[in-house]
């Protein structure tokens with residue numbers, strides 16, 4: 624198939640993949656512009672800025688790292704995920720187009736994305752988790768090192784092997800935290816993520832603020848395993864890109880890569896399936912853990928409906944659903960919550 628441009632006597636014909644190639648070229652040009660902007664900022668802006676506020680002098684340190692870590696998600700990783708998806712599925716099927724006229728479910732995703740960028744999720748989480756998220760793995764590591772002299776030093780390895788090792792370590796803890804999220808006790812908190820009725824790139828940020836996955840998969844184990852901040856920045860980049868892509872509208876299983884190396888959009892869609900009459904699988908960002916611990920199946924249904932059988936209001940005003948789930952969680956812990964049909968299935 625080709626796209627024909629008829630202009631008077633001349634008739635040009637573009638191959639059907641031309642728009643996708645143009646999209647990819649646009650992405651490369653955008654990334655190039657960002658690289659130039661970053662080079663200009665780091666060349667002109669000092670890494671340490673002296674400040675005086677209300678008569679107190681102090682200095683803002685590691686300015687370049689701060690800009691890089693906060694700006695990279697918003698300016699590089701997220702736009703790249705939108706762009707890659709668009710190049711694969713085309714503009715009509717893309718999340719970017721869908722978000723211009725969002726469904727009620729997508730409005731919730733937009734709200735969560737904004738709350739995350741404004742650091743509101745973390746603040747609400749500290750209250751709802753009764754301060755549990757304040758536990759610092761770094762402090763724990765230093766405490767153990769001071770008393771026992773034991774500390775893992777990964778810097779014997781170059782940075783890239785460290786990133787690979789810590790990505791798989793992270794995905795191991797994330798896998799088990801995710802499986803715990805699917806037990807009847809913790810399901811009400813994880814259910815909020817599964818309540819999305821439409822997949823779109825930003826869907827991964829729809830996480831109940833009282834969820835504990837971040838604490839038990841990153842905050843505590845990673846510093847205990849000696850992960851350096853440099854390695855964790857890159858692990859965070861990899862997991863952020865993957866988090867956006869597995870919730871995209873690309874109907875791909877990534878071939879053998881999706882079976883053994885990293886999770887694919889197809890397998891994550893199967894994880895979100897509405898029909899819970901068969902056990903849920905595909906818990907891991909790295910599929911190897913599903914193969915080892917029984918979360919893997921060979922199901923390949925690409926048209927599976929996603930969502931949960933618990934009613935959700937959706938939309939921008941997320942508080943009622945959010946508080947109902949929090950209340951359900953506590954009721955479940957003391958055995959006073961009735962299970963919905965899907966919750967009665969062994970996960």
Ligand SMILES: [Zn+2]
Pocket residue numbers: 801804805813817894
């Ligand atoms: Zn899940």
Ligand SMILES: [Zn+2]
Pocket residue numbers: 816827870891895
């Ligand atoms: Zn998901």
